[in-house]
Amino acid sequence: MINQERLQEIKKRALESHIPIIMDDTLEEIQKRLKNKPPKKILEIGTAVGYSAMCFSELLQSDGYIDTIERESERVEEAKQNFIYVGVQDKIHIYEGDAVEILPTLENVYDVVFIDAAKGKYPFFLNQALRMLSPDGIIFADNILYKGYVMSDYNKHKQRTAVRNLREYIKEATENPELETEILEVGDGLAISKRKVM
Template identity: 75%
Template sequence: MNLVELEKIKEKALEEHIPIIMDDTLEVIEEYLKENKPKKILEIGTAVGYSAICFTKVLEENGIIDTIEREHTRVEEAKENIKKMDLEDKIHILEGDAVEILPTLEDKYDVIFIDAAKGKYPFFLKEALRLLSKDGIIFADNILYKGYVLSDYNKHKQRTAVRNLREYIKETTENEKLDTKILEVGDGLAITKFANR
């Protein structure tokens, strides 16, 4: 992989205030992917393709990533970046709202990375559980949202997002069929698998 080009994509995104995955969160996910070599990854929230490009470093040889993005200008930039990195055969962008696209998907995924509208996390979880392979894993980024989620934060501005992130945590930690860890890396990362009980 051309790491100089990858660094340029990252720097440009940061300069333009496009929210991309934080380094410590990426490290945790990459560590898991290295050990498990997934074949199929689903990402909800492409932005300009940075995280998807990073994940290809640790995919199984014939592995692929489907990634969903609703903002057309970001889709265009992601396509350019993916082309520059010569990864068009590995990363497929599904353009549109994940709320509409997810219910149309049928294939199972080994890894699902949720990194889009926080107010939709409970819906994304429901769909991710339907699409997850038996030994698969779901990563949900920004789950602690600047610390608001575990505090008594109740201001109007981000209230819906915070309520929905709390609901995601409640569902994944209280459902007996699931095992979930919440890590305080980056903006908070929830890691969920089916329980082996």
């Protein structure tokens, strides 16, 4: 059982330090979707300081675990300390490095993939997630509407690549005949893609 008081302390510290963490309504939606079918293995792309991974650890089957990937070494260190602090270090394994390089080296099967890293890489992350997703697995992609830019004609230079790639993700996820995809306006937008049992 996770130490809730300590988890809230970590959340508060992350918010005060402007570290982006999962929004409450996004987390609630994911909790709701997984409540009746606890996953055994979760893959997370984008750990930050481990807040979402710690929350997800409560949704796992008793022998379940989480693999999570983070490229910033300071965040990796903080996440590792946080996992020990709340007592989930045996359930979460953190890979340090760029997910673009790490993902192709993974050979596991995951019941859930949570995508929450570089927006410009979302289509690549989707392909990697599909390669490792269990037959009735589910993929969550956070920030899919990116402050509303994705559904507007907003075309500012800095966000253009991210917006183009998020739109491509939505197109691929909704047009893939293997998937059933919903786009929800919770938090910063959440795409939920379930693999259809064929």
